[in-house]
Structure formats: structure tokens, C-alpha cells
Amino acid sequence: MTTRTLTMPRLGETMEEGTIAAWLIEPGQSFKRGQPLLEVETDKTVVEYPALGDGVLVETLVAPGDVVAVDAPIARIEATQWEDAGTPSPPAPEPAATPVVPEPHRAPAAAPAALRATPAARRLARQSGVALEVVTGTGRRGRIEAEDIPAAGPATILLLHGFAGDGATWAALAAALSRAGHSVLAPDLPGHGSDGTVPQGIDDLFSAVNRHATGVTGKIHLVGHSLGGHLAALYAAAYPDRVASLTLIAPAGLGREIEVAFVHGMAHARTGGEIAHLLRLLGPKAATLSTDALEAMAKTLSQGRLGVLAAAIAGPNGQRIDTLAPLSRLPDRIPLRVLIGRDDRIIPAAHLFNLPPRAAVHVLPTGHMPQWDAPADVAAIVTGAIQHV
Template sequence: MTERILKMPRLGETMEEGKVAGWLIKPGDRFRRGDAIIEIETDKTVAEYPALGDGILNETLASTGDVLAVGAPLARIDIGAGPDWTAADGDTDAEKPPSADTAPALETGLIETELEMPRLGETMEEGRIVKWLKAPGEAFTRGEAIIEIETDKTVAEFPALTDGTLVDILHGEGDIVTVGDAIARIRTVASHVPGPTHPAAPSVENIGASPGIGDHQPRAPIDSEHGPVRATPLARRLARQNGLDIRQLLGTGRRARIEKADVLAAIGGATIRPAITAATQDVLFAELPRGRMAYLDNQSGTGEPILLLHGFAGDRTTWATVAAGLRRAGRRVLIPDLPAHGLTEIGAASADDLSVDLEAFLDRVASRQSVQIVAHSLGAVAAIDLASALPGRVGCLDFITPAGLGLEIDADFIFGMANAKTPGEIAHLLRRLTVGRLELSPAALGELAQDLARGRLVALADSIVGPAGQTVDRLGRVNKLAEAIPIRILVGVEDRIIPWRHAMSVSPRVALHLFARSGHMPQWDQPGEVVNIILSGTR
């Protein structure tokens, strides 16, 4: 064993300290050069930091929330027989880049290779080059920032994974480049080149893999069936927030790139690209004894189908980002509109009504296969009732901020959404769901107001909230189910709708995941982490 100390890196010239926002791997996990291993918050941004070499995480020395000076110990790692790459992490005395006078002496044993646009987050499909921090001809050392990149979530400086020299810039500042496309040519020592020359966040395609040190598996393409989609980061963010599949939009920008105006036009009911196949985002309808249930189904994938159940006043579109991640991982995903919600024509007068049609729905669309259920908020009540009625058919239960485990609830939100009639009311209420900014277009808010004004949720709201709080109690059923099947609960500690501490009352057999920077919708605030947890329990 060759143990080394991983230190707090310097992610920018002005950075003097950083906050550990979260560990992306756990002790005992192996990682490859380029794998994101820790999320660090600086005075400017929050960024996933990649390993500069292969190794194993032995022990974390800093916890989530700790604020440490640059160079302070973060973890103990085993680097195996490979080169010691830890000296670059936050070491202000680390080797400086070779000067122009010494660069010619390094020519022997060097090769040229392409530097590709890295994947800096689970949802990132392309990035905009904000600034090159090195000019052609300049040398750099491993761990030194060489480029600043804007993603759909943040702006981050990107470090070199090895010593080298920037030979030629292929994309300039302001260019938007798809992940994996070449952005520059670099010269590095030949023995340092195996594997990719850029870091990539752990993708859902690789969850569960335990590669040996030095192993490398190619990343799956962005859209293996239809190819990458060109869109600006802002356009992608707006599409996700409004439940639109970016693949179905028509782009009017350069080289058919989808831009903000295209998304806004689609939200307002303008041009939408025809569905490529019936398995994309086309709404399907299942004819059931009590009426028609609307749902989405990609109709392909391995393992158990994953059934996603939305919460109160939601519908199938609230799962857009999570569903996309699960589909990229090769899973079949079923997303129905529950009774009284969305396009489903069946009503619901109480929480008990939400699960009544789900058994028939599964019989019709999943041929009596066992399923994994992921349910949010009030949808968890439907999931609990369904799993209790179908012993042996549910392989795993994942509850996100579940209802039915305690008394307290934001009654103003429930009754407000049930009785809302104007876009303004809805806009204010929706801001309670997430810690991030939630921006729906006027057209989307108007459409939602028109749907809620029908009053389909009034009876349901009256039945689930009484004068003292929640009238629905599913704690006993959850604890009983935990004796037979794996159950996990994901809660945001900043939840304003249902206190996260309700989850503390469940059986010790239930695994609990706390999201420090999430509210009632962890699947919106941290979709990549939610997808990773869901996939870690699949079979």
C-alpha cells in the first residue's frame, strides 16, 4: 500500500479556503484518473474536483460542511504503484511549470493529443468556454487550472490531469462545445497519456462498477440512440424546469442549436419536434376499469422497470431530469399521472384512491413484472399501499420527502395549490418547493393555473390535511414493508412542506439519505445524486 494525503486544492487564484460540499465516493471505493471524487465550494462557485490519478479512498479526514485552508488534509488515499499525483493538490510549493527556457529540453518522449470538453456534472451535455487560462506555447503542471468553463449550473476552472504544454486552441472563448469534442491540442509525456485527458463526473452508466486501478471504460455517448443535441446551457435549464424533452425541440440557432427563444416558444405551444419514436416523451394512455391513465414509457431497458410516482399537484413532467438519467443508464421508466392529476381522467377523493388503479396499470403495461418504485411526497402513500397489496412484486422502494410519516405539513401550500386560480398564486407557492430558483414561463404558469382551476384537487386536499395536520398515517406499513424489501428515504433538510425529521421515526432497517442543500424536491435540487442512489439499489 502506498498511502498519501489528498489536500484541499486551489481552484482559483483568489481561493484561500474551501468548503467540503460533499464526498462523491466513500472509503473503500476505487477511482480512476478523471473521476470526480469530492464537491468543493469556494468563494466563487461549487465544483466537482477530479482525481489527478488512480487510487482508492482509504479514509476521509474532512466532513461535509468543513471549511479548510488550501493545502489542508482532506483524505488518506492509496495511489498504488502509480506516480504520486497528490503533490499538486493545494501544495503551494509544488513544482512550477517549466519555463520557456527549459521547455525545449522536454521534447524527448512527448506526444501530442487532444484535450476534450470535460463532463463536469451528471446533467452536463455541453459547456461554454469562458476563458483560456493558458496561451498556446505555455506549459502547465498537473492540477493547474488551464481553462474556465460554464455549464448549465455553474462556472468552474478546470485543472490539468498531467504536466504538459498547450499547443493549439481549437475552440475560443464564447464557443459552446459538446462534451467529448476536442477543444485544444496539448503535448504531454507519453507515459502519462493512457485514458482520457479530461475528467468526467461519474456517469449513471458506470454506477456499480468497481474498476481496478488504471482500468478505463469508455463513456456512453450523450444520446446513444439519436446522437447529441445542440442546445445552450440556458435552454437546457429552461427545458428541464418546464418538463420539456430537449430532444423534441427545434433549434433556430447556428447549426440548428436550440436556444432560449426556442424553449420559450415550445412552452407557449409553438414548434415542437415530432417524436422520433413512440418511446420518447409521447404521452400514452392505459385503459383501466375506472378510466384512462396517462403515462410515459420508454418501452425498453434492462432490469426491473422503475415506476416513478409524483406528489400532490405534480404530474409526469416533474420527473423529467431524473427520468432522463435513468433512461441513459439503460433502464425502462414508467411515469403515470396519478388520479386527479395531469392528463389522467380518473378522479381521487382521498389518498386511498391514488393506488387503486396502479395494480391494473402495471398488469397492462409491465406484464406482471416486479418493479422498483420511486415515489415523491404524497406519491409515497400510493407506493406504500401498492407494495402492501402486492407482496413479492415490488423489489425496492425509494421514497423522496414522503408524506404519511408525521403530523406536520404546510397546509397553506396544499390548500393553496388545490384552490389556486391565478399564475401569481402558483408562482409564489412553487417557490416553497426548492432551495434553488424556480422560474416557470408565464405561459407555463398560465396553463398550470387553468388546470388547477378545474378544482380536481380540492377533495383530495381536504382529505389529507385536517385541523391538526396530516390525516394520512403510513408509518406502520413502512416499518412492516422494511422487514421484507429494501427501503430508502431521501429527504432535503431544507424542506418547507414536510419536516425532514419525520423520516427519523421509521424502522432502523430503512436507509436514510439526507440532502443538505435541498428542499422538498431533491430530484430538482440534486438530480444526479438522486439518480445515483436509485440506480444503486436496482437489480
């Protein structure tokens, strides 16, 4: 027999590397021509690599889970009439004779069973938060197939409102998502709505988002509007393992330009009339609020809880927050959708061109509040995003 180095095979025209899914024989074990030696996982499938001759597996050079480039060494074998052009290894030198000292017999330690799963199954498990170790595979030799992954239950969706808004701004979308069987959280962030604290900056709001998200079992779907979009992106980048998907609606922080007068006007508004003029910048729905609703908003905003936060968001030169940085750190496995209002008068719609290429962008014929102006369209997009995770 000749000692050879077995290399990672090229299993497709575009294959550059593969993952060792499992070794099907142990070192020291003999094999016959055509017998599968190992399983290799590519980006498309799992393939068994058969022996191209009779022989013995001398040692493995890589372990299950290792990503190996094509033609890189993966094992040493002793074989005869091997069809592959493997690289013969020089015979090992004879070791010097040494006295043999008998050792007590020890049973060899059992090697942990390699976890075998198709790429589709691994992807579904990651997205559903399912540990592959608890899944029973029905494929060949116990391999876990996509259909073995338990279907995900109803999703938990965390809705984060924008500056000077509150959880009630999500009423229509929250109702649609609830009717679809999902669990919906739409809290009032610090300084907004029923939360009477005075936020000292973005960090206070981020801490609140973290508290709400931490209380959820399993992964969450994040939906953020305007400033809430910035917070959602920050959270997804900081805790990607807790996030199933990210949807941003008219997000702040994609560029410098912003209607500064709106931000500071809302923070310092004292009357319903002031608020009415400012809300007309948001779109047609905002202009229909009743006098009672406007006066209620004025009563809350006149307490001055948002002054410090407004200064943290926007200054004389425009936006002071950056959402592009956390989006650049977002793992590719987290779906990213962005909804932009074509007629947005608060944040220019042209900021969409600053988004990363992988973002799925939807441009709607709305202002800064697509969830108000086109609630059915927004509900369909968000629901579809959840269903396709």
C-alpha cells in the same frame, strides 16, 4: 444396534436453528461412517451433516424446508459406535402376531426430489423473480449456486409524483434511468396532469397505481415523491411479491406536521401568481418556472379536481395519512431507501427520525423536491438502489 434420536446439530457458535435443505438417504437405507446424511441450510451456507457411525436411517421426523431449532429431533436411526451424544430411544414393543394377508405388489411412489440451493442462490432468486425449479444447479449433487441464477434484465421503475404534480416532474430522473437501460413509467395520477378524473380520496389513486403496476411483467422498483411516496408504501405493503425495491423521496405521512396552506392553496389556486408564491416553498428550482408554465398550471388547477383529495391529505391538525403503518408491514427482503430534503418547507426533515431502523436514509441539501434540486444525486441513489437488489 441401538436406536437413537438424531438431533439438529449446532454448526456454528451463533447458530440457533437451521433449515432442512435435503435428506441425502431414504428411510430404511443403510449408511457408513462419514457418509452425508442430510444438508442443513443456515443463514450463511449449506452444510452436509455426516454420519458419526455405521447404521440405518429408520425414519425422518422433519421434511425439507422445515426450520428446526438446535438439538430438536430430526430423525431416528439405528447405529453402532455413534460418537454423538444422541438420545437413545427405548426399543419398540414387539407387535402382536397377526395373520399376514399378502397384498398386490406396488412399486413405491417416487419421492419428489428435494430442491437444493445455497442461501445466496435463494436470495438472488427471490429478488430476481426466478423460480428455482427451472434452474439447473452446478454445485455438488446438483445444488443451485448463486452464479446459477440468471442475471436480472433491465429493471422496470414506476415513478409516482406528489400532490398537484404530474409525470413530467420526473423528467430529469426518468431520462437518467432510461439512459441506464431501464424501463421507466411516470404516469399522471387521477386528477393530475392529463388525467381529467376527480379523485374522491386516496383509494382512487391507489387503484390507479395498482393498474399501472399490474401491467408490468415481473417485479417493479417503486419510487414515490411526497404523496406518491405514501402510495408507493401502501402498494409495497399490499403486494410485496410484486415489488423489488422501494425508494421514497420526501414522503408524506411520516408525521403530523405539514404545510397545510400549500396543500389547500394548490388545490384551489386560480392564477399563475398564486401558484408562483406556493411553488417558492418547494425549493430553488420551482421558483424558476416561466410565466407560461405557471399559467398552464393555473388553467389545470382551476378546474378544482384536487379539492376532495386535499381534504383527505391534510386538515387543520396536520396530515391525515399515515405512511409509517404500511412501512411497518413491509417485508425485510424489500430494500427501503428514503431521500429527505434538509431544507424541506412542506414536510419537516425531522420526520426521518420516525422511520423504521432498517431504512437507508439520505439527507440532501435540497427543499421538498430533491429530484429537481439535486437530480444527479437522486439519479445516482436510485440507480444504485436498483443495482444492489
